[in-house]
Amino acid sequence: MDxxxxxxxxxxxxxxxxxxxxSTPAELAGRWELPGGKQEPGESPEQALVRELREELDIxxxxxxxVPGQWPLxxxxxxxxxxxxxxxxxxxxxxxxxxxxxxxxHERDDVDWLDQDRPAVAEAVRLLLARAEPGERADGSPRG
Numbered sequence: 001m002d003x004x005x006x007x008x009x010x011x012x013x014x015x016x017x018x019x020x021x022x023s024t025p026a027e028l029a030g031r032w033e034l035p036g037g038k039q040e041p042g043e044s045p046e047q048a049l050v051r052e053l054r055e056e057l058d059i060x061x062x063x064x065x066x067v068p069g070q071w072p073l074x075x076x077x078x079x080x081x082x083x084x085x086x087x088x089x090x091x092x093x094x095x096x097x098x099x100x101x102x103x104x105x106h107e108r109d110d111v112d113w114l115d116q117d118r119p120a121v122a123e124a125v126r127l128l129l130a131r132a133e134p135g136e137r138a139d140g141s142p143r144g
Contacts (some may be wrong), residue, residue, distance in 0.1 A: 008036035010124035
């Protein structure tokens with residue numbers, strides 16, 4: 001059986017990572033995740049991620065780089081993560097979330113991440129910190 005891909009975005013701005021707090025389902029409510037969702041038939045993972053971030057957070061985005069690795073979710077599902085740049089909009093919770101929060105790298109553990117997101121978050125932070133040069137934002141754009 002093929003595994004179904006769930007995509008998530010490590011959305012970065014000015015060296016900070018976006019976390020989204022789940023409001024549904026009940027067993028996940030109040031915990032934090034990297035926003036995203038299931039890839040639909042006919043979509044590339046990147047297309048699914050852009051759609052999910054538009055639906056969930058009202059932002060237009062561009063996937064930049066796949067975070068190495070994938071992480072098991074419930075049986076039959078795996079999580080894949082991309083670093084993401086915001087093209088337009090300001091993230092706000094629309095569905096499945098009741099709050100969003102920007103976290104600096106040292107604040108990464110200040111929220112109660114979903115267990116399956118913890119290794120992905122750690123890898124995304126490591127990747128983005130390695131990519132950021134002095135005088136640049138974590139997404140590679142110049143400060144200004």
